[in-house]
Amino acid sequence: MGKKRRKVRVDFHKNRGRRARNNDLTREVDATTADDFTAGTERISGKGDLNRKRTIIVEGEGDDARLEVDESVCVPGRVLSAIGLNSLVHLDDGRRLECTVRRVLRTLARDTRNVVVTGDRVLVRPANDEHDEQGVIERVEPRSSALSRRQNEREHIIAANVDQAAVIASANEPPLKPALIDRFVAACERESIRPLIVINKADLVPIDDLRAVAAIYARLAYAVAITSVPDRFGIDRLKRLLTDRTTVFSGQSGVGKSSLLNAVYPDYGLETSHVSGWTSKGRHTTRRAVLLPLPFGGDVIDTPGVRQFELWDVSSGEIEAYFAEFRPFVPSCRFPDCSHTHETECAVKRAVDEEMIPKVRYDSYVRILSGDDPPPR
16 A cells, blocks of 8 residues: 655745845846756745645655655655765766756755755656756655754754764864764664764774773673774774674764775775864764765765764653663662652662662763763864
């Protein structure tokens, strides 16, 4: 049985006022654009420029809803990179097209910063000329997973349809930030993405210090790798953990994401840069998320670095569920709605006092709960 079809009313000319002049040379272009993006299943109504509406047909409900399009003229593909409204798509028939995004998709995506993201499965309508390497993304297929964060009160999706997220941190330059790691791990737990904690630049600090940090996450059954690019320490282990998976490389600017990928596969030749000496902060060498195939199986998505990571669309009552070590103790708390901060007879706080829950992880939980970002350095 096919998915249920339903009508949806969306804005057509969003935030557009009346033209200042009747002889505006763009009038003819605007009229052409409206016709080009109106399919046979769509209807436009409304008299003014600010209240025009479009009726479109979608299939399914909620997060599984998809825009109905003419699939006979479309080819499925996967987004290799996306910036703004321009994407590079690898089609299933082997072609690579530079694509724009259909206007109605931009109108529907009101809560997200980006309509199409790297890793998306999409339907593309190629240009009529078979020699033209351009097309239009007609539909974004439902995502199996999405690593995202809150940015300017909107959802910023870093990458889609991944089964593993390599959370890259550096031992130094910039300094190690466990609180930032914990935010990434919580975002992975929310989306059922497998976290992989990678502590890079191991040559800059005593290795025993890093093993103590790694043990915190290893005890939670998370995969951990300690690496150093100059002496290739831990690179072989990292390659094994990446094999046959789709992995997004995420983390703070300057931790060495691109350097690690070059060490894993030198033919990538990704651009790298040094950390600023006077701020100890990384520079954004990678400017957009890019999907790269691995020669030994699997794919990686190299992403720009972040300075902060705030969880998206997570209520305060959900956060405890994303800290795996809390789970055995939560049922023993006196109060069913215990926040594990100020309540008496809290089993989680007692476990922290008895060193059954690492204090650094509990501090990360409290910071997320209070809405505080990890302190800048």
